[in-house]
Amino acid sequence: MVIDPSALVAILLNEPERRAFIEAIAAAEVCWLSAASLVELSIVIEVKLGPDGLDDLDLFLATAGVETVAFDHDQALIARAAFQRFGKGRHPAGLNLGDCCAYALARVREAPLLFKGRDFVHTDIRSALTGPY
Template sequence: MLIDASALTAFYASEAGSRELLRPIEAASIRAISPLGLWESAMALARIFSRRPGEASADLERFILRFRVEILNVDAEAARLAVAVHDRCGEGSHRARLNSGECFAYAAARQHRTPLLCKGDDFSLTDIEAA
């Protein structure tokens, strides 16, 4: 499964419903995240907890190690897919209003043919398989 920044951030920030996000993470045989999603989550957690981004990133690295999450490479195909999904579902063009990080999460999930774990309704308005 591909873990979106929204799920990772919600889990670390102990948002409502975040405990339910842990079950599919634990059950998945393959776990991955886009490097942009990891960055996006570190920036969000730094803002939420008034910490330096590097400190938030260190916490996320522990999560990555604990759950053996692969940080995917972003290649040309991922970039093309992200641009295409932004054309269809991006901010200003679709009700999902996917931002840049979400477009790359969608692209990575599509490229690797894996479901996407996220929090919120943005991706439910797209054709991506939910984890």
């Protein structure tokens, strides 16, 4: 399973979806996070929670066994195509750069994506959960 930063933000900010996301991560055979997504996620967490939030993020990722995957050329091409097809201002999904990076890793790994929100439901990516989150 690939994890979009939106799911990890929900966990770290103790949002209502927190429990469902933690359970999905715990149940997954493997969890991947794009290195590009880690940068985006780190910026959001540091802004919202300060430097201590980054410690919490690192601890959660390590404890949950989330593997950070390098962002490579193949992913870059898939992310670019995802923006052309589903990008903000072009499509109801409205994917931004970070979304496109998570999308690309899910495509490369042929894995479902754990995410919060309604953006990815308008794409061809498979959700890791059923129901609105």
